Amino acid sequence: MADREMSRHPEDEPQAEPRLRREPALRRRTVTVTTLERPLGEGPVECCPRLHETVELVGKRWSGAIIYVLMQGGTMRFSEIGHAVPDLSDRLLSERLKELEARGIVERRVQDGTPTRVEYELTERGRDLRDALAELKAWGDRWLL
Numbered sequence: 001m002a003d004r005e006m007s008r009h010p011e012d013e014p015q016a017e018p019r020l021r022r023e024p025a026l027r028r029r030t031v032t033v034t035t036l037e038r039p040l041g042e043g044p045v046e047c048c049p050r051l052h053e054t055v056e057l058v059g060k061r062w063s064g065a066i067i068y069v070l071m072q073g074g075t076m077r078f079s080e081i082g083h084a085v086p087d088l089s090d091r092l093l094s095e096r097l098k099e100l101e102a103r104g105i106v107e108r109r110v111q112d113g114t115p116t117r118v119e120y121e122l123t124e125r126g127r128d129l130r131d132a133l134a135e136l137k138a139w140g141d142r143w144l145l
Contacts, residue, residue: 057103058129062088062096067105067126068133075109075121100126 058064062085069084070076076084082093097120100106105126111117122129 057105058133060096060099062092063100064133064136066093066096066100067122067129068137070106070120070122070126071130071133075119077117077119081120105129 058067065085065088066081069081073080073084078090078093078097081097082088082090085093097106097108101108103125104123107121107123109119109121111119
């Protein structure tokens with residue numbers, strides 16, 4: 001019986017699994033972002049495209065100030081907005097008002113007559129930014145000295 005155990009065939013031997021060649025691991029940087037949409041540490045981390053677009057829209061130089069002034073002043077003429085926002089050139093005011101109008105934040109109304117009267121007012125979409133801008137202002141009052 002001992003002879004039988006010694007006379008095993010090579011195919012009966014367990015084969016070692018072929019070794020896979022491993023590529024060097026890439027080092028990745030881990031970034032944690034906390035949003036109100038998901039609890040910390042749960043799910044994949046990604047930037048919210050709507051938040052990003054909103055911050056870019058309101059945070060563009062002078063846009064937030066123009067919206068804030070229109071929230072306080074209601075319907076205003078071009079020159080009134082310009083006087084209410086210090087250091088804002090007419091060229092940039094015109095450009096920002098066109099951008100805000102294109103995004104549905106500001107409405108431009110032209111009244112016939114001599115001289116032609118142009119007024120600007122926040123749309124419902126623009127007025128809906130009131131609470132968000134109030135919170136940003138409160139944060140600035142607290143943290144930006």
